[in-house]
Amino acid sequence: MTRKQTLARARPRNTFLATLGAATIAALACTAPSTAQTQAEPGQPGVPYKDMPALAPIGVRVDHYLPVHGPAAPPVDPAKGYRLQDLGTGLYLVTDNAYQSMFLVYETGVVVVDAPPGYSAKIRQAIAEVTDRPITHVIYSHSHIDHIGGVTDLGGHPTIIAHEETQRLLVRAKDPKRPPPMVVFKDRYVLKVGSQTLELSYPGVAHEPGNIFIYAPRQKTLMVIDVVFPGWMPWRRWALAQDVPGYFAQVAEIDRVPFETLVGGHVDRVGTHDDVRVQLEFMNDVKAAATTALKSTALGGELADRDKANPWAVFDNYIDRVVVQCVNAVTPKWQSRLAGYDVYIWDQCYAMEQSLRID
Ligand SMILES: [Zn+2]
Known part of the structure; x- marks a missing residue:
């Protein structure tokens, strides 16, 4: 099983997997779905929705974080602590x-x-x-x-x-x-x-x-x-803005x-000013990606019929699909340009789609 497939199946939001431990998720992820399940509607356990993530979403950790690059900072003398x-x-x-x-x-x-x-x-x-x-x-x-x-x-x-x-x-x-x-x-x-x-x-x-x-x-x-x-990637949710x-x-x-x-x-x-401009470019890329995803995603689209009477589920599914598109759109350009990119990109896209919908 590839990492991507594992991630797709370990997706925790709006599935019962959210309540399971990591070991259980790993076990489930390694259970190959039957042909019947594969042909079943997306949303069933083991059947991912289309375009599921390449980076681990919130609440899921596969094995490691992306490596952090960049020049080493001058060290802190441990005897001084600053x-x-x-x-x-x-x-x-x-x-x-x-x-x-x-x-x-x-x-x-x-x-x-x-x-x-x-x-x-x-x-x-x-x-x-x-x-x-x-x-x-x-x-x-x-x-x-x-x-x-x-x-x-x-x-x-x-x-x-x-x-x-x-x-x-x-x-x-x-x-x-x-x-x-x-x-x-x-x-x-x-x-x-x-x-x-x-x-x-x-x-x-x-x-x-x-x-x-x-x-x-x-x-x-x-x-x-x-x-x-x-x-660095800003702290989660645009540094809690x-x-x-x-x-x-x-x-x-x-x-x-x-x-x-x-x-x-x-x-x-x-x-420096370069750092500010890099962050601004990243922010504008996330905003553009979330804007595009909001326009191209249908509310309730691809949702299993049995879930359509649950409005919370309808919106959760919609928001998740918007955010997955947002993350997938910005990842190729940015994952190696900002330290800690993978740690908070999901948070940034969730905060972005929410702001674009209500602010
Ligand atoms: Zn503060």
């Missing part, structure tokens, strides 16, 4: 090669932007590598705990700055690990400290309400978290900022 990267003129990246934050040194202090809890206890040590000045300000990129939940590890009583939507979300969260900001803004805020400047602006909702652009003009560095993933059309617009907006270094908050390196 890597410090000089972005120029007093601006530094702190990362564990999975999360990214920054700090900016000025004449009498330090501004920290984000404190991911995975290494927040080491941020003061990272700062001490370059200065003994105190942390006077903290900027939250957005409210999510995985990026700011280590802020109390920074100590002291820094002034916390964020967007007003981030304040609203943090007041609601009542999380002692994420104290709400004392200084908020609506559209734009310029933090001038000594000879250093950070320009904060709000581009509207994409990933999450309150997620801001943080631009360091002297260093030509733009930080926008959870939107662009240099060299709460507004998918807003997310598409925001990636294009990032490309219009005259930065030289992009800090995206994740993966093992900073980004």
Whole structure:
């Protein structure tokens, strides 16, 4: 049995296979269907619908993920637990090669932007590598705990700055690990400290309400978290974008900022305009593929008669067939261009077809 056939038969959605363990699925997949079953209508166990997937769908893992290519990132010293990267003129990246934050040194202090809890206890040590000045300000990129939940590890009583939507979300969260900001803004805020400047602006909702652009003009560095993933497939469902059309617009907006270094908050390196354009091209390819699939797919087409009285099944089958077309259309061009492509391409196509149908 080929990998493709195995995948087709192990398809879990809208079949009873979804409730079975991997071993059972594997056993079923290796049971050759009888001739009678093969001629039976698609949708019966062992009889795949037409154009079933070449990549493992959500909930199915066949044997391995696609290999991850690309240049190796500078390693993180395990004794330190972080890597410090000089972005120029007093601006530094702190990362564990999975999360990214920054700090900016000025004449009498330090501004920290984000404190991911995975290494927040080491941020003061990272700062001490370059200065003994105190942390006077903290900027939250957005409210999510995985990026700011280590802020109390920074100590002291820094002034916390964020967007007003981030304040609203943090007041609601009542999380002692994420104290709400004392200084908020609506559209734009310029933090001038000594000879250093950070320009904060709000581009509207994409990933999450309150997620801001943080631009360091002297260093030509733009930080926008959870939107662009240099060299990688975006995190699942367009990085959990709460507004998918807003997310598409925001990636294009990032490309219009005259930065030289992009800090995206994740993966093992900073980004460039080329990275933004590659991601945008990929996103537009997925959008075009999902648009085509929605137009060419009939609701209820190819569905077994006994399932047609079940509207949930009718739509599940329809959406699955749209998404299978979407995945199959973009895979040849992109599977070797984005690291982790196979991990989230199904999520991206599901999020895309949903957005195109209702947004
Ligand atoms: Zn986030």
